[in-house]
Amino acid sequence: MLKREIRTVLGMMSGTSLDGVDAAILRTDGERIAGFGPTSYRPYSAAERAVLRAALGRWPGEGGVAEAAELVETAHYEVMLRFKGVELAGFHGQSLAHEPRGQGTHQAGDGAVLAHLAGYPVVWDFRSADVKLGGQGAPLAPFYHFALARHIGAEAPLVFLNLGGVGNLTWVDPRKPAPEEPGALLAFDTGPANAPLDDLCHARLGQPRDEGGALAATGAPDMQIVREFLQDAYFYRIPPKSLDRAFPGLAARVAHLPDSDALATLAECVAASVAAGFDHLPIPPARVLVCGGGRHNRDLMARLCAHIPCPVEPVERAGLDGDMIEAQAFAYLAMRVARGLPTSCPATTGVAASVGGGQISTP
Numbered sequence: 180m181l182k183r184e185i186r187t188v189l190g191m192m193s194g195t196s197l198d199g200v201d202a203a204i205l206r207t208d209g210e211r212i213a214g215f216g217p218t219s220y221r222p223y224s225a226a227e228r229a230v231l232r233a234a235l236g237r238w239p240g241e242g243g244v245a246e247a248a249e250l251v252e253t254a255h256y257e258v259m260l261r262f263k264g265v266e267l268a269g270f271h272g273q274s275l276a277h278e279p280r281g282q283g284t285h286q287a288g289d290g291a292v293l294a295h296l297a298g299y300p301v302v303w304d305f306r307s308a309d310v311k312l313g314g315q316g317a318p319l320a321p322f323y324h325f326a327l328a329r330h331i332g333a334e335a336p337l338v339f340l341n342l343g344g345v346g347n348l349t350w351v352d353p354r355k356p357a358p359e360e361p362g363a364l365l366a367f368d369t370g371p372a373n374a375p376l377d378d379l380c381h382a383r384l385g386q387p388r389d390e391g392g393a394l395a396a397t398g399a400p401d402m403q404i405v406r407e408f409l410q411d412a413y414f415y416r417i418p419p420k421s422l423d424r425a426f427p428g429l430a431a432r433v434a435h436l437p438d439s440d441a442l443a444t445l446a447e448c449v450a451a452s453v454a455a456g457f458d459h460l461p462i463p464p465a466r467v468l469v470c471g472g473g474r475h476n477r478d479l480m481a482r483l484c485a486h487i488p489c490p491v492e493p494v495e496r497a498g499l500d501g502d503m504i505e506a507q508a509f510a511y512l513a514m515r516v517a518r519g520l521p522t523s524c525p526a527t528t529g530v531a532a533s534v535g536g537g538q539i540s541t542p
Contacts, residue, residue, distance in 0.1 A: 181267075181517040185213045189268040190510025191255055195344025196373050196472060197231050197273075198387070199223045201506040202258045204265070209514035212330045218503045221258045234275050238285050247275065251288035259297045268293070269513030269537075270303040271505075277317065279421065283307065284316045291540035298542050302513035305537045309523045314530030317347075317421040321366040321527040322515065323508035324349040325358035331497045335465040339494070340483075341505065342473020345422050346372035346453055349527075350460050359524040359533040365461060366527040367418030370452030372473050375429050375445045379438075382430075389442050392478025398439030400447035404432050408448045414455045419529040443478075450482035457487065468494040470501040512537065 191202045200223075204216025223231065227250055234247035251273045259268065270293055272286030290303025306316035324339040328351040339349045346369040355363035373388070376395070380386045389395055408429065413420070429448065433441040457463075466489055473479055474493040484491045494501040512522050521533035 180519050181514070183208050183210070183518065186266045186514060187216065187264050188510040188514050189259065189262055189265045190506040190508065190513065191258060191268065192271045192505040192509055193251065193254070193273045194505065195274060196377060197223060197228050197344070198472070200254050200258050201503055202262070203500070203503040203506040203510060204262060205507045205510035207511055207514050209511065209518045209520055210326070212326050212511075215500070215507070217262065218500065218506070219258055219261045220502070221254055223254065227254070231273060234287065236276050238276055238282060244275065244287060247273065248287040248289065252292050255288065256293055256296050259293065265297075265299055267299065267513055267517060268297065268301045269305075269509035269511075270301050271305060271509050272303060277421070279310045279315045284310050290538070294540040294542050300517070300539055300541045302516045302537045302539050305509070305512060305516075305522065308536040309528050309530050309534055312530050312532075312534050314523060314528035314534070315419060315421040316528060318349070318366050318368065318527065319512060319523060319536075320347070320505055320508040321349040321351075321364045322358040322522055323504070323511040325351050325353070325364060326511060327499065327504070328353040331499070336462050338460070338464040338467045339504075340369075340453065340467050340469045342372040342449075342469060342471040342476075342479070343505070344372060344374035344377075346370055346449060346473070348453065348456050350464060352462075359521050361526070362461070364524070364526045365418060365459070367420045367456065367459070368422040369456040370413070370422070370449065371426050371429060371445075372449055372471070373476075375426070376442060376449075376476075378430060379433070379441055379445065383438055389476070392446065392476040394439050395442035395446045396478040398437070398441070398443030400444040401433070401436060401440065402447070404444050405447050405451055408432070409451055409455060414452065418456075418459050419525075419527055421528070446476070446479050446482055449473075449479060450486050453483060454486035464489055467491045468497055468499070470494045470499070470504040472502075474501050
């Protein structure tokens with residue numbers, strides 16, 4: 180177990196949007212952030228995304244999973260070669276299936292393989308321990324969000340909203356002494372984010388995304404679909420709570436709409452579901468800092484601003500890198516695992532008590 184000292188840690192994240200591998204260096208002792216280092220991004224090709232898409236929803240031993248795992252390991256090792264002076268790495272892997280109340284959670288990729296290839300310790304399998312102890316296994320970035328709130332000098336509760344494939348929200352009270360303290364955090368998945376928008380663009384237009392939300396901005400949302408969507412029982416469940424690739428049936432609801440109206444409807448569903456999540460917050464936040472790819476979608480950001488009664492800003496306004504926060508989070512969590520510190524707690528995943536997830540593989 181490592182002592183409390185600042186280390187150079189590499190974090191790597193491949194999210195549900197299947198766009199590629201984000202990687203970032205963080206200087207940390209697992210409690211405070213001492214500094215940010217270089218970052219890198221390794222996109223998945225169209226052929227690689229097809230392999231990963233074919234394995235979604237599958238478990239170890241099922242068809243296509245071994246191929247997906249090998250692809251994930253290869254892509255991450257390519258990224259690891261770009262960094263020097265790394266003492267420890269956090270490797271999330273690629274989520275293929277997530278059923279915390281069913282079969283468990285499955286992230287493709289073996290951290291032991293990467294540790295052997297890279298020649299330094301790798302922390303991985305962050306979610307399984309939390310799930311085994313009754314938690315949702317997600318979201319895991321909230322402990323890092325707490326550290327970020329302290330790092331930027333926040334003095335009042337605020338929200339970090341990550342818009343990846345799925346949307347997730349962390350309410351942070353930076354006045355608390357530690358993330359596992361009661362009342363310091365509340366975290367949960369809000370609903371869909373980029374995944375249904377990107378899926379529609381892929382299926383209908385042969386494009387990875389609606390760049391900047393330009394096409395959605397020309398459409399009109401079908402508000403009846405939005406209202407019906409918001410009746411889903413998920414939005415009434417008390418957090419913490421989590422999703423896999425959220426609401427796969429949403430695509431069928433907009434299938435009859437023109438492209439622009441379908442995208443506008445999906446974007447409105449995303450914004451409305453985030454707003455619905457605010458009903459669960461202990462205290463209204465002073466601001467919302469948005470990270471993840473969704474913050475580049477100007478149409479979606481405008482819809483969020485219309486729904487949420489406080490400033491909604493990209494995290495860059497706070498001097499942070501919104502593309503790399505999740506990668507940095509797994510660097511931070513890796514250091515916490517190496518020090519034997521908790522990585523989740525009842526208010527973030529619903530686990531019975533604070534727990535440290537992840538296993539450490541050495542070369």
